[in-house]
Amino acid sequence: MLSIITGMITGILSGLLGIGGGAILVAIAISILNVSQHIAQGAALAAIVPTAIVGVIKHHQNGLVNYKVGIYLIIGGCFGSFFGAHGANMLDEAMLRQVFSMFFGIIGIQLLVSSLK
Numbered sequence: 486m487l488s489i490i491t492g493m494i495t496g497i498l499s500g501l502l503g504i505g506g507g508a509i510l511v512a513i514a515i516s517i518l519n520v521s522q523h524i525a526q527g528a529a530l531a532a533i534v535p536t537a538i539v540g541v542i543k544h545h546q547n548g549l550v551n552y553k554v555g556i557y558l559i560i561g562g563c564f565g566s567f568f569g570a571h572g573a574n575m576l577d578e579a580m581l582r583q584v585f586s587m588f589f590g591i592i593g594i595q596l597l598v599s600s601l602k
Contacts (some may be wrong), residue, residue: 488518492532500540501531507533508589515582522582526573530566 491513497507507529544550571577573581 492536494538495532495537499536500543506536509552511585515598522578523573526581526585527570530570 491510494508495506498504498509507526510529510532511522511525514520514528515522519524520528541550561596576584
């Protein structure tokens with residue numbers, strides 16, 4: 486039941502913010518569902534596919550999808566995901582968690598600074 490609630494919260498935030506929800510899923514899976522960083526990241530990637538499809542359908546209905554840009558993002562994202570997943574599997578649990586945390590810390594600071602301008 487907790488996993489379904491986590492998915493619902495992630496889906497709401499994903500659709501609202503356009504963030505994909507992976508970061509939220511990973512953080513919740515690690516801290517509340519007690520799974521490893523590697524498992525959380527793999528599960529988040531699997532969960533994002535249908536979540537993203539539903540979000541795209543809704544945004545398409547409102548005329549808010551640029552498919553030309555989207556195709557290029559898909560191509561780059563597929564290549565990047567392949568190499569990123571390979572890299573993640575080469576790191577141990579502690580290092581992967583540190584990389585994940587540092588990345589989102591930097592993103593959070595950047596978003597905060599840009600929103601104050």
